[in-house]
Amino acid sequence: MAKEECKALLDALNKATACYHHLVLTVGGSADSQNLREELQKTRQKAQELAVAIRARLTAPLRDRGLGAEERAEFERLWVAFSGCLDLLEADMRRALTLGTEFPLNKPLRPLVRTGVEGGAANVAARALSARSLRHEAERGFDVEDLHQLEREILQVGEMIHDMEMKVNVPRWTVQARQAAGAELLARPSADVSSMRGVSVEQRTGPCDLSKALAATIFSAVLLAAVALAVCVAKLS
Amino acid sequence: MAAGPASHGGHPRAQKPHLSKMERMVVSMQDPDQGVKMRSQRLLITVIPHAVTGNDVMEWLIHKYCITEEEALHLGTLLVRHGYLYPLRDPCHLELRLDETPYRFQTPYFWMSTLWPAAELDYAIYLAKKNIRKRGGLFDHEKEHYDQLHRKISHTWDLVVMQAREQLWAAKQRRKGDRLVIACQEQTYWLVNRPPPGVPSVLEQGPERNSCTAGRVQMTVDFYRREVECLRKALGRARVKSSVCLEAYLKFSSQRGPHDPIMSGCLPSNPWVTDNDTYWAMNAPSAAVPTRLRVEQWAFSFRELLEDPVGRAHFMDFLRKEFSAENLSFWEACEELRHGGQAQVPALVDAVYQQFLAPGAARWVNIDSRTMERTLVGLGRPHRHVLDDAQLHIYMLMKKDSYPRFLKSDLYKDLLAEAVVPPETKRRVFPFMRKPRHSSPSPALLPASASREPSGGDGEA
Numbered sequence: 001m002a003k004e005e006c007k008a009l010l011d012a013l014n015k016a017t018a019c020y021h022h023l024v025l026t027v028g029g030s031a032d033s034q035n036l037r038e039e040l041q042k043t044r045q046k047a048q049e050l051a052v053a054i055r056a057r058l059t060a061p062l063r064d065r066g067l068g069a070e071e072r073a074e075f076e077r078l079w080v081a082f083s084g085c086l087d088l089l090e091a092d093m094r095r096a097l098t099l100g101t102e103f104p105l106n107k108p109l110r111p112l113v114r115t116g117v118e119g120g121a122a123n124v125a126a127r128a129l130s131a132r133s134l135r136h137e138a139e140r141g142f143d144v145e146d147l148h149q150l151e152r153e154i155l156q157v158g159e160m161i162h163d164m165e166m167k168v169n170v171p172r173w174t175v176q177a178r179q180a181a182g183a184e185l186l187a188r189p190s191a192d193v194s195s196m197r198g199v200s201v202e203q204r205t206g207p208c209d210l211s212k213a214l215a216a217t218i219f220s221a222v223l224l225a226a227v228a229l230a231v232c233v234a235k236l237s
Numbered sequence: 238m239a240a241g242p243a244s245h246g247g248h249p250r251a252q253k254p255h256l257s258k259m260e261r262m263v264v265s266m267q268d269p270d271q272g273v274k275m276r277s278q279r280l281l282i283t284v285i286p287h288a289v290t291g292n293d294v295m296e297w298l299i300h301k302y303c304i305t306e307e308e309a310l311h312l313g314t315l316l317v318r319h320g321y322l323y324p325l326r327d328p329c330h331l332e333l334r335l336d337e338t339p340y341r342f343q344t345p346y347f348w349m350s351t352l353w354p355a356a357e358l359d360y361a362i363y364l365a366k367k368n369i370r371k372r373g374g375l376f377d378h379e380k381e382h383y384d385q386l387h388r389k390i391s392h393t394w395d396l397v398v399m400q401a402r403e404q405l406w407a408a409k410q411r412r413k414g415d416r417l418v419i420a421c422q423e424q425t426y427w428l429v430n431r432p433p434p435g436v437p438s439v440l441e442q443g444p445e446r447n448s449c450t451a452g453r454v455q456m457t458v459d460f461y462r463r464e465v466e467c468l469r470k471a472l473g474r475a476r477v478k479s480s481v482c483l484e485a486y487l488k489f490s491s492q493r494g495p496h497d498p499i500m501s502g503c504l505p506s507n508p509w510v511t512d513n514d515t516y517w518a519m520n521a522p523s524a525a526v527p528t529r530l531r532v533e534q535w536a537f538s539f540r541e542l543l544e545d546p547v548g549r550a551h552f553m554d555f556l557r558k559e560f561s562a563e564n565l566s567f568w569e570a571c572e573e574l575r576h577g578g579q580a581q582v583p584a585l586v587d588a589v590y591q592q593f594l595a596p597g598a599a600r601w602v603n604i605d606s607r608t609m610e611r612t613l614v615g616l617g618r619p620h621r622h623v624l625d626d627a628q629l630h631i632y633m634l635m636k637k638d639s640y641p642r643f644l645k646s647d648l649y650k651d652l653l654a655e656a657v658v659p660p661e662t663k664r665r666v667f668p669f670m671r672k673p674r675h676s677s678p679s680p681a682l683l684p685a686s687a688s689r690e691p692s693g694g695d696g697e698a
Contacts, residue, residue, distance in 0.1 A: 011399070018403035025419060028345035030287060077395065084358065084396040091356075099345050111267040114275060114287040115344045116418045123410035177394035181387040184365045184398045185373055210413070211281040 002057060003071075006078055009054045012130070013082070016047035017089045019128035022121070024096045028103035029115035035136045037105070037143045039125035040096060041150075046129050047089055048153065054082055055164060062168045073176070080175045083164060090157045097150050105143050256319070256350045262312075263321050263342060266297065273297045278325060278339055283414040288325065288339040295335060310335070318439050319349055320429035328424055329433070341418070347426040353440075355430040358393065361386045363427055365401035378433050492537060496530050506662040519659060522546050529656035536644055539636040543568075551652060555643050563600035564631050564639070567593045571628035575621050586619035594627070604630055 020043045026032060027040070061067055061075050103112055126133055266273045274297075278288040291313070298309040313333040316322045317340070324330070325339045333340075345351060364383045367375060375383065387394065408416050432438050495501050498516075508514045519528055527547050535542040542548040549565075556562040570589050577585060593602050594612065604612070608626050615623040643649055 014396075014399045015403050015406075018400055019407045022404060022407040022419075025344060025346045025422070031415070080392055081396045081399070084393045085400075088358070088400070095346060095351055098351060103345065110264065111269060111272075113263065113267050113342050113345055115422070116278075116285050116287040116341050117344070117415045118286065119412040119415045121411065124407050127407060127410055172392050175392040177391055179394050179398045181384065181394070182368070182373070183394075184369050184401050211283075214282065 002061065003074060003078075006054060006057050006075075009050055009057065010078060010082055010085070013047060013050040013054060013085055015130075016043055016050060016128045017085050017092070019043055019124050020047060020089065021092050022124050024092050024099070026115075026117050026121065027096055027099040029113050029117050031115075031117040031119065031121065032103060032105065032112050034105060034140070034142050036121060037100070037146050038136055039121060041146055043125050043128045044089070044093060044150075044153065048157065051082075051086055051089070051157070051160065055160065058082060059164075059168055062170065076170050076175050077178065079168065079170050080172055080177075083161070086157065086161055086164075090154065090161065093150060093154050093157065097147065097154060100143060100147050100150065106140070253350070256348075259316060259319060259321055260348060260350060263316070265301070266294075267342070271301075276339070278341075280414075280417075283417070285414045285418060288341055289322075290337050290339055291334045292336065294322070294333070294340065318429070320425050321348065323421065323425035325421070328421060329428065331425075331428060331436075341421070343425060344419075344422050347422055349429075349440075353430075355427075357386060357390060358397065360427065360431060361390060361394075361397045362400050362404065363423060365397050366405055369401060369405060376433065382431065496534060502661075504661050505659045511662060513662065515659065519657065526655070526657050527652070529653070529658045532649075532652050532656045535649075539632075539640045542640070542643075551648065552639075552643060555646060555648050556639060558648075559639065559642070561639060563593065563602050564635050566600060567602045568628055568631050568635070571624045571631075574624060575628075577621070579621070582621050583619050586616065586623060589624065590616060602627075602631055603634075 020040065023036065023040050023043060026036065058075060058079055061071070062079060067075070103110065105112075122133065122136075265271075273289050274293045275286065276288050276290065278285045294313050294316075295306070295309045298304065298312055299306065302309075302312075304312075310333065313322075317324070317331050317333045320331070321343050322333075322340045323343060324332075324334075325341060327338075360382070364375065364379055364386070367379070368383070390397075408419060411419070429439065498507070503516050505515050506513055508516050518524070520531065523546060531545065531547070535545065535548045542552055553562060553565055556565050567589070570585075570593070574582065574585050574589065592598055593600055594604070594609070595601075604627050608630050612624060612627050
């Protein structure tokens with residue numbers, strides 16, 4: 001059904017936007033590198049493809065006057081979520097452009113801000129692209145060309161948003177969202193591929209669970225060793 | 238939202254140059270050779286690099302800019318308050334401490350200049366994320382904001398929830414140390430942009446001022462001509478020396494000091510405090526017996542005397558004794574002309590002329606010839622200011638002649654002696670046992686008995 005397809009695509013776009021946001025957070029910081037810029041490019045291109053696809057799927061039903069009220073409401077809800085997502089994406093792309101120009105890589109006069117973030121974000125980008133892993137193929141001057149491309153893409157996205165506003169008239173304030181306040185506290189059955197990669201679904205309350213588990217195992221190992229030694233000593237004496 | 242950062246364009250930057258200065262400072266702190274000394278932060282298992290202590294920051298600032306300790310502390314505090322540096326141990330208190338407390342630099346994405354003003358959708362997503370992470374453990378003000386946002390942007394709430402979940406999943410793909418750092422960064426950003434109640438917001442700007450550079454004036458010949466004219470007029474204005482002004486001001490204050498109800502208290506008692514309106518009754522414009530302070534005020538200037546109806550009446554009595562009452566009557570008639578209705582002006586002018594100014598008038602006033610000529614000419618076309626010159630002449634005459642005599646007369650001295658000095662209401666010993674206050678009658682009700690408050694001040698003692 002068209003609606004299910006649209007929903008799936010919207011979820012994918014949502015994921016890509018969230019991952020893109022997460023990646024842009026680290027531009028200019030200590031984790032900035034050519035790899036990061038490449039990941040940014042791949043993520044945003046994927047997001048744009050998805051956006052074009054969703055737009056094609058959603059415009060037709062919404063321009064159809066003969067659609068029933070229920071159906072129309074459903075499509076309008078999707079539309080509002082889609083345009084919100086696209087707005088977020090465009091804003092993040094603009095910020096990426098400003099940050100990328102301010103913090104060019106390979107320029108020793110302008111050091112990156114040491115923010116404490118060190119690791120790579122390959123997994124994040126892989127999640128956005130729904131792939132298992134990501135290969136980096138960037139050359140040295142990648143970020144400079146990328147900035148030009150980014151500018152062009154920002155303009156494209158801007159035009160797309162403008163087109164959308166012109167073609168489809170959905171008054172935002174009449175749309176009723178399905179989720180109520182506090183809906184995020186209810187657990188959601190997640191059905192995407194990458195989550196089955198072994199990450200457990202349990203919510204962690206504190207940041208120290210892993211370290212606590214590790215400390216517990218070490219302690220028990222030491223205890224066992226001590227007991228064994230004591231038994232040996234007792235046997236020998 | 239998308240329109241936000243773009244449409245503001247250069248405007249917020251132009252208005253906040255201090256932000257770009259701070260950012261330059263932060264970037265120069267990152268220099269590997271000459272920047273601030275970096276340490277590592279050790280949590281239980283994870284080690285996160287790039288921590289600085291307050292002391293290091295201070296020393297670097299003092300060394301680099303050659304400033305005093307006080308100034309360096311102030312600068313450092315500014316950096317922390319604007320969110321460019323955040324403390325690791327006590328994240329809710331953004332201040333620079335001069336000991337070993339660790340700080341870390343904020344990522345450029347969350348700098349004030351990149352991401353300002355903070356968007357509501359972003360805040361909603363952040364609160365939703367925090368809700369998920371802490372299972373509903375938001376602060377009170379955050380809960381309020383959450384509800385407000387839900388009312389405002391309820392149509393995009395689907396997006397908010399979806400994005401919040403996805404952003405958390407994306408964060409989980411990172412190493413633990415990175416995840417912690419990013420969470421701290423976001424928290425700091427929102428602490429600066431949506432401060433908890435009681436914390437002053439650094440983003441408050443004062444009222445919009447029209448900056449001079451805003452409207453560029455064309456420096457044409459016309460502009461300069463106007464400027465020259467304006468300055469010439471300014472030169473020609475009469476100026477009073479401040480010594481003279483201040484002397485007059487001091488004299489005024491010392492003379493009026495004892496008469497002012499706020500500075501010197503009012504007798505019998507302040508109606509707003511004790512609910513007793515004797516003070517107002519005694520000082521009403523048409524009170525039968527004036528208070529002593531009021532009578533003393535008539536001696537300050539002639540204008541005071543004329544403005545007080547009781548004073549004017551007594552002055553009229555005095556003038557009658559001196560057979561110059563027509564001056565005051567003429568003056569009053571001229572006042573009436575000046576402030577009266579437009580339709581009555583011609584008739585009134587005529588009446589005044591007949592009564593006071595005509596050659597054989599009943600109450601002829603003594604005006605000098607030049608003024609009389611001018612007035613007669615003006616009477617041909619009567620308007621409300623046609624008798625102004627004559628009125629002024631009579632006023633000055635009364636002021637110079639009759640007024641000093643009035644002040645020295647027996648009439649005035651008797652008035653002073655007879656004037657009432659209301660006694661002060663005795664302070665109650667138990668101040669909390671006040672008279673129960675009556676609510677004022679609603680103006681919609683008919684004004685019933687006016688003697689709602691019969692008891693005077695003395696009855697309270």
